[in-house]
Amino acid sequence: MFKEVLNSKTLNETYYKYVLDNGLELYVLPKREQRSNYAVFGTKFGSVHVDYSDAQGNERHMPKGIAHFLEHKLFESEELDAFERFTKTGANANAYTSFDRTCYLFSCTDNFYESYDILLDFVQSPYFTEETVLKEQGIIGQEIKMYDDMGSWRVYMNALKALYRNIPINVDIAGTVQEISKITSQNLYQCYEAFYNPGNMFICICGNVDEDEVLRFTTERIKSKPSSKPQTLYLDEPSEICKKNIHSKAVVSIPQFVIAFKNDALKGEFIDYRSRVIKTMLLDILVSKRSKLYTKLLNDNLINNEFGAEVFDGPGYCSCMFMGESVDPEKVKSIICNEINLIAKSGIDNESFEMSKRYMYGNFVKQFDSVDSVVAHLVDGAVSGYNFFDFFDIINSITVDDLNNEINKTFDEKRMILSVVEPIDRNEG
């Protein structure tokens, strides 16, 4: 077993990383002054992992949405489903699936180990039958329709369709009604065997706990399984985008938009932490409320409170996105591009750079009071390989030249897309 102690003088926090002999990674950040505890048991299995090669070398091509479907089903068992078990401890349990991970979690104040026992047990105890699969198709079908009605989700998914040709992030995380109708209990067991393997999984905990006690408790309950990691069959993703513009309609009040710039990423790998911080800083300087761009867009009635920007990244993909609502998304795009060109020519000034550094520093520190926010960072680190305590060294090491060198690479207009969801005209047929 491997143990690493990671601490941050700035935050006055320490977390512990253990890698068990079977490959499972355990992260514990004790916060002994808290009453709350938060635990996640996760796997690096998300909606993009539909094509893979299992431990026996069999190539599998699964229906889209299977990771999310499996997440729903794992709560069930022959005896008592997991939600019912958690009611005895008072913990609040949930789960989620995203593009690159599935996480099962609970939060509680008392009875931490009783709840943790349930979490470790049910995630390691799959139970799927054709009958329960059929029932779930109805519920998930409703969930898909719920998201289909959300303009903000649709504009985002359309943006991914426009950006990515081969990586399966261009399909909804939950799949489609047609795709999930193909899922069988056999598929679920195959995916479970491949991806719910200790070598592919992680546990992240923050709260009023002792790290060594958590380790002991965990090692006693993790089932012995040969450690393996499935090989996801990532296709080569061209650096070009698929289409420059994608439009659809929905019941929304004003047009919703995403303007995204496709960035480089190595096949199946995350961009490094430093690059992510640099891109985040670029976005902050470009469109925060301190920027001339923001004031111009606001005074031209082109943006509102929904406007923002983010770095979207995962295994083999990375984009920088601007999103919001606007009566004229094309104009927003044009103004953003003009401003990027101006800044690329003139360079970012030192004053803006220093302000952004302080802003990002303070923002980062403020996130470490709540156990769920801390665990979110631990999970991100587990999936992407970052140590988030490196943030302070990184932010101190970044220079204004680093940012200026990145602008043209990050915001290449040849790799830019615009996704718009427009209001349905109530008079349309």
Added chain:
Amino acid sequence: MFNDIKVSEISKGVTVSVVPVVNFKKKVVSVYAIVPADREKITAYLMIPKLVTLCCRKYPSIISMNNMLALNYGTRITGGSFLSGDNIVMSFNVSFVGDEYVPNNENVADNAINGLFDCIFDPLIVNGTFEKSNFENVRRMISESIASKIDEKQKYSITRLKEIMCEGEPFGVSDKYLLEKLGSITPEEVYTEYLELFRFARLEIISVGYQFQQNFYNRLSTLLLNRYNEIRVDTASKLKSARSIAISVTDKMQVEQGQLALGFRSLIDRNSDLFYAARIMCDIFGGGTYSLLFNNVREKQSLCYYCSAGLNTSKGVMIVSSGVDFSNFDKAKNAILEEFEKIKCGDFSDKLIEDSKLSFENELVAVTDTPDTIGSWQIRRFIENPDCSPEEYIAKIKAVTKEKIIEAANMFVLDTEFRLASED
């Protein structure tokens, strides 16, 4: 912790609460102004917090204001309004990193508090009123935010239900009315209400993690010199009985999934001796994953992706909302009402009550764990919850009996049904 809160009334109707906590990296100070939600003034009250926190006389542009905040290590100053029963609560907030977490122990806190006071009490005024372009931006942004409720169909359905069920009451003020008033209100009208606001509103100032120095109290007292002697505020919300016959309204849109919302009315509010029983009742009905709606309507009958119940403790209103297939509207409604009948007849287990109490306890114990949850608890105990600490609340919850839950359930009567159906 809540027993150690220092509360001082520094002027009639102005209270300062300091919650003494030392471990948080983030400190939060909020100023709340509480007034009745007067229909004629409500749009001004929506605008004031947003307007004054955009920028101020000392930092007269969005850029200069946000430069100051960024230099102060990402300090955030925000303003907003929310309806609490028949009152409107305007909040003016600042959150900042503790001095001990920044290099060289710079004085972040004083800059942050002064920034908040500069916004609230020394806003940017041009030619005797709010600056025009800021005013227009805020007007547009609030209008678009109201209009965009349609984008989230669950939220939209709950809003429409409240508008129909509580028509004529401040709690049920319609978005259509708000948008009309926002379209016509002037900077001068809003400025007049702003000047009046701090003269008569009930003010609650809550600090989590920051100990005010004497100069804070001195500055605040100076700023509030013009307050009226009598505070003209009646912040008791009006309860109303349900209609004798429930009504049903359907909107149609091009949507993939239907929405069903049911509104029940009662005469139970925070002063009622059935308050805690009503909380448990609503929770076992449609709160957690142990609830009757989750297990029977969603899981067993697969009638909807979500089906939950929420209680508004100021108005005695319970709302059930669910996402259903169009073909299942009647089936889902009947299934929901069947589950409610079970509670009214006592056809539910003691285990369900225990599950609910344990869940409440877990949630309430965690209140002291972040500055935001502490601040939220503190203001809500003044305006819509019983005035007690989380520990006292837990004790009252634990004392609730099955008989009281049944009694509380029988106080709720279906008043209104809202459906969002497909145009096709």
